[in-house]
Amino acid sequence: MANDIAELRHAIHREPEVGLDLPKTQAKVLAALDGLPLEITTGRSLSSVTAVLRGGKPGPVVLLRGDMDALPVTEQTQLPYGSTVPGAMHACGHDTHTAMLAGAARLLSARQAELPGDVIFMFQPGEEGYAGARLMMDEGVLDAAGKRPVAAYALHVSSQRLPCGMFSTRPGAMLAAADRITVTVHGRGGHASTPHRAADPIAVACEMVTALQTLVTRKFDVFDPVVITVGSFHAGTTDNVIPDEARFLATARSFSRESRGALAELVPRLIGDIARGHGLTAEAVYATEYPVTINDAAEAAFAAETIAAAFGPQRSEQAEFPLTGAEDFSFVLEQVPGAFVMLGACPPDDDPLTAPTNHSAHAVFDDAALADGTALYAELALRRLARA
Numbered sequence: 001m002a003n004d005i006a007e008l009r010h011a012i013h014r015e016p017e018v019g020l021d022l023p024k025t026q027a028k029v030l031a032a033l034d035g036l037p038l039e040i041t042t043g044r045s046l047s048s049v050t051a052v053l054r055g056g057k058p059g060p061v062v063l064l065r066g067d068m069d070a071l072p073v074t075e076q077t078q079l080p081y082g083s084t085v086p087g088a089m090h091a092c093g094h095d096t097h098t099a100m101l102a103g104a105a106r107l108l109s110a111r112q113a114e115l116p117g118d119v120i121f122m123f124q125p126g127e128e129g130y131a132g133a134r135l136m137m138d139e140g141v142l143d144a145a146g147k148r149p150v151a152a153y154a155l156h157v158s159s160q161r162l163p164c165g166m167f168s169t170r171p172g173a174m175l176a177a178a179d180r181i182t183v184t185v186h187g188r189g190g191h192a193s194t195p196h197r198a199a200d201p202i203a204v205a206c207e208m209v210t211a212l213q214t215l216v217t218r219k220f221d222v223f224d225p226v227v228i229t230v231g232s233f234h235a236g237t238t239d240n241v242i243p244d245e246a247r248f249l250a251t252a253r254s255f256s257r258e259s260r261g262a263l264a265e266l267v268p269r270l271i272g273d274i275a276r277g278h279g280l281t282a283e284a285v286y287a288t289e290y291p292v293t294i295n296d297a298a299e300a301a302f303a304a305e306t307i308a309a310a311f312g313p314q315r316s317e318q319a320e321f322p323l324t325g326a327e328d329f330s331f332v333l334e335q336v337p338g339a340f341v342m343l344g345a346c347p348p349d350d351d352p353l354t355a356p357t358n359h360s361a362h363a364v365f366d367d368a369a370l371a372d373g374t375a376l377y378a379e380l381a382l383r384r385l386a387r388a
């Protein structure tokens, strides 16, 4: 099947789609599943595909998830199957997840009679900032088989750090929570030569940017880290005018409910107090986006055992630390115990430590990882159902 999986992956890669509406990708998934003994439904508010495989024997339900969306990046690789759509690229490797999950649906369908339970295949749009997983949950993906899954698993490829074919997971926090802070500082514009007659929002906003870094080091336990990065800062038009307003955006990453709660409380207070200290006003809107992705300890151990049994113990590493990226599979893991597993897909001839990262216009995910990723999806479902 490896060639079929790679072909499907290449077809999806050539025509990347961004966001929640992925009609071409959805059509390719439906074509790949055509003829399999699956109960298929498609999403209403997004172009998702939910497929249920009913096992021949009674048993529990396991959910497997693959995300389908691309990023607004113009591909700079020289791959023969490179993106044909300017401004869109599968730079996070979700094309591989979609193809591997479709391959797993085929593998498991061939064993339908012996399956002791049901499998939900969750083909999900809109992972990259659109919370597509939550929308699919609103539309009932967790109840697609008639009862809640006992376990849920997701695979994610990495173009760097991990050697090709190396699986990596850990118990507990696997990925960060990602929240957005939107700050507006209200001053009073005027002539740049007489700042005392105006209220300069730029100087105050700059003080906020550095104060946020002090907040990180003075208010949070170093063993429960947080990251705040101001990624956008806008104010003013020219050198001799003080503007009325300054605005900036920041991302806040955290790994525990406690730290996330503290961020939501302390950041707006700090912003407001700094503005007041200078006689200005400001608001900081702390918008929660993706929660911490928390692997269930037993399910992470089960995933590691499954990798070792299927591929050998040398193919599984326990990640020492969580990653500071974020995932909307976290919403699924808030309701169903499960595990998020990384899979190295760096081209075998490249150095994983220097290869371009996920989201880079140069990121390459090698086909060599596809067959094993497909097999792991299938093994996780098969072994978990058999064990339950």
Ligand SMILES: [Zn+2]
Binding pocket: 092, 128, 358, 359
């Ligand atoms: Zn991504």
Ligand SMILES: [Zn+2]
Binding pocket: 092, 093, 094, 127, 156
């Ligand atoms: Zn991703």
